[in-house]
Amino acid sequence: MRFKDVFSIIGPAMVGPSSSHTAGAARIGRSARHLLADAPVQADIAFYGSFAATYAGHGTDVAIIGGILDFQTDDSRIPDAIRLAEEERGIQVTFHEGKGLYPHPNTARVKLVSAAGESVEVLGTSIGGGNIEIVEINGFRVKMTAIYPTLVLFHADHPGVVADITGELKEEHSNIGYMSVDRKSRSGDALTVIELDTEITEVMLSHLRRISAVQSIRVVDITDKCTMAKKSQSPGEYPKGVEEDEVSPSE
Amino acid sequence: MRFRHLNELARLCADEGMSIGELMLAEQAAESGQSPEEEFVKMADYYTVMKDAVQRGLTEDTTSRSGLSGLDAQRVDAYNKSFPSNLGVAGDAMAYALAVSEVNASMGRIIATPTAGSCGIIPGVFVSCQERYGWSNEHMTYGLFAAGAIGYVIANNSFVSGAEGGCQAEIGSAIGMAAGALTELQGGNPAQAVHAVGLALKNTLGLICDPVGGLVEVPCIVRNGFGAVTALAAADMALAGVRSAIPTDEVIQVMLEVGSAMPDKHRETAGGGLAQTPTGKAILRNLSSLRTKPKKS
Missing domain, CATH: 3.30.1330.90 (D-3-phosphoglycerate dehydrogenase; domain 3)
Structure with a gap:
């Protein structure tokens, strides 16, 4: 879609x-x-x-x-x-x-x-x-919507790299919404783009950097935050059928 | 989302005893992983931006950088208040839709619904009807989720941008979304809301995107004004029991077929239609002084 x-x-x-x-x-x-x-x-x-x-x-x-x-x-x-x-x-x-x-x-x-x-x-x-x-x-072919927090990993084309990357994401309980992988040549440079359902944490990045084939990582997060969100978070704005006490004030 | 077509959406709503707006809020929360409260607040904020844009368009100077547009909403609003408007209360929907579109053209803040070129129709219909019927902001926010559900189906089965499918895709989609949502806000059931969408979309099939000078001003702004009125009419028809003889999902496929067959010049490139009339071309020449000249690298 x-x-x-x-x-x-x-x-x-x-x-x-x-x-x-x-x-x-x-x-x-x-x-x-x-x-x-x-x-x-x-x-x-x-x-x-x-x-x-x-x-x-x-x-x-x-x-x-x-x-x-x-x-x-x-x-x-x-x-x-x-x-x-x-x-x-x-x-x-x-x-x-x-x-x-x-x-x-x-x-x-x-x-x-x-x-x-x-x-x-x-x-x-x-x-x-x-x-x-x-x-x-x-020069890498990708498909990225920037709707989600997105990991962009430049790495070597090497057996098991994708498994290493997704393994780290599994450890962080982070779900992949979409991913694309492309390479310039066999055993050459490759690029993996991963759209995640959750925010990308510094811990996640530090684990991913430990993968030896990974050359560099960029995070694209342009998920818009409505600038008015803070001032209208009054209880009266909550939808019907939702008890107010289900909503923690810290959220 | 558990639906791809409007008939699936209406069936889901009927099976689960929910309005389109309620179902879409639940689906959105499931899709995003956020709580329904957070999603609701975001949409409620968007509605505030829409109301602000109506207000600004009715009170502030909305003359665009090109000088081609601005202040027509205030003309219509003043006329509505002083004379027996042909449209009666629908005149407010028209004035408000013009207001938001003029704010957009003057680089003011709006919510794209589904696009900026068609951003006046839903606020025009929603804000005027809220005033008329005394509806709560919460009711209107559910209405926006309903409009979003309808637009989601249109966008994924056809298109919502003028560059892809002509003005039928932008203005047409916005009218369909507003008509279906209003039908629900007025107490119509999901099936009636879907009929309202089909009735509305049939009225804009084939509409080309031909912005004069490439700007989202002429004829986009007046089409927002007309579009708001059409949405009210489609909701009235659906609430009266008029059905779309061609099912709405099939009408959406027709929009895809017609838009795909449209030549490039009628899809936002300003290469045809009103943009290429003698006056349209003269306006384009006069605009050239406004351009940021591309620098050669």
């Missing part, structure tokens, strides 16, 4: 004007940012298809840079994001129109480079209603 839950239909909370061209673009940019260990100093964006044709009117350009600044889709700074990136964060921002085939009418390729020289290149599609699919990371 392309759309997994009620909040992929009702939502996200976002600044306008387009869920696919603004909110989806912000989420693609933010996913790319989470794949880079440190803050970027360069951001190069290529737009394809409808993104290329209509990016200016939809604010796709400011939205994707807002995402690269780790803004949520409803962050009111999005309209000002390019200026913030260039002037306050010192990021060199470039845009151009993508060439060649692309997988979806709303597609963007994001290349980020950090001060340390680390780079990441992401191909993302915006499939509607603010939902996205990241279909490529550094």
Whole structure:
């Protein structure tokens, strides 16, 4: 199923004007940012298809840079994001129109480079209603929706690595919602992307890092938190038929 | 989710004695692993954002960056208050839907339902009906879960974005979601709610996505206003006992077929329709001064 839950239909909370061209673009940019260990100093964006044709009117350009600044889709700074990136964060921002085939009418390729020289290149599609699919990371074919906390593991293609990884997740009682594995060549570099039902903990990461074939791990967690959630948690808002004492105040 | 089609959804609700909204809340909690309370609060927050957007659109300057849109909601609202509107109370739904869409076009905060281009219809219908019938926020929040269940089925069997399936997929889906949810909010059973969706969707089949200048303004905003009114009409028909002769799940398949056959130029690329009229092209030329020029790398 392309759309997994009620909040992929009702939502996200976002600044306008387009869920696919603004909110989806912000989420693609933010996913790319989470794949880079440190803050970027360069951001190069290529737009394809409808993104290329209509990016200016939809604010796709400011939205994707807002995402690269780790803004949520409803962050009111999005309209000002390019200026913030260039002037306050010192990021060199470039845009151009993508060439060649692309997988979806709303597609963007994001290349980020950090001060340390680390780079990441992401191909993302915006499939509607603010939902996205990241279909490529550094040349590896993947399928990542960023709806869930997601582990991205760069590792060697080696017998048993996937079992080692999933074994660690089993130890942590963490359930896998979706996973994809791709490799550049036999016994070469490989990438495993795992969408989890639970939050990714530091303990989990430290265990995964102990697997010798694992080269590096990134965590993509762009699950939106509604910024108003705190102020309206009054007992009167609970649904019918639920006893208030079932709800612990600490939750 | 334990349902993939609307007939399965209606049967599940009937078997378990739940409304669509109640069932969707339970399904959502099972899917996310969060408690129903947490999911309910998140949706209730979204409803607050919708009401804020209605208020902002009726009171603040919503002129968009392009200058193409803004303040029409306030014109309609003032007219409704001063003259005997043709639509009666439905005029409020229209004004509120325009208000939220104008907030969206001016880069204000909204909830995509199911998309930003169609974000006015559900708030227009919900907020005006809440005022009219004195419904609680809790009732409205269940209504949003019902709308979400309907949209979930449409999105997974067809599409909800203009780029994929034309305006029928965006505005059409939003009208269907609003119509079905309103039917339930007014006491209709799940089967009636599903008929309301089918009746509404049939009225927008074939609608192309042809945004002038590529912006979510013309004709998107007025289509939100009209859409809210259509949703009210579809709910009235369903509550009166009108049935969708073609089952709603089959209508959704037709939307997929029609949208898949739509040429690229009628799917949000601004390559056809209203966007390519002489005036549409002139507007696009005038907009070019607003562009952030892409820098060559």
